[in-house]
Amino acid sequence: TGITFILVTHDQEEALAMSDRIAVMSAGRVLQMGAPREIYDNPKSRFVADFIGESNVLPGAIVGHGSDIMVAVRPERIALSMLASGLPGKIRGTITSITYLGLDTLYEITLDNGERLRSRSRQSISGLDAGQPVILDWPSDAERHLAN
DSSP states (O other), X not given: OOOOOOOOOSOHHHHHHHOSSEEEXXXXXXXXXXXXXXXXXXXXXXXXXXXSSOOEEXXXXXXXXXXXEEEEEOGGGOEEEEGGGOOOOSEEEEEEEEEEXXXXXXXXXXXXXXXXXXXXXXXXXXXXXXXXXXXXXXXGGGOEEEXX
């Protein structure tokens, strides 16, 4: 219709679906502004990563520099495979729970260091059960380094 309007919402899916541009705010400050896909795919802070969609946030370090960072990986980007598969992976863990959600299956995993991650898959992965050790992997371009 050619009309500009501002929609204020706490419904992230509504914001992603209806907007040309999104501003994520906290405590009256704009933390990040951009197109919906940019905000979702490239969050700049932990707040934005957690507020728009779901993210796994892990501590990390930049190799060669020694500086600590936080790394976000969306659950739908994490692939699981059985530990005995011989496939390489980034980290290991144990499946804590599996929840069938219709379109997706949600896997909750406890890592060997005690941290918890979520993996979301369009297809149930045959042979995986709660209590089973797994390998988790994701493409390097799925990682987002976050500002503190």
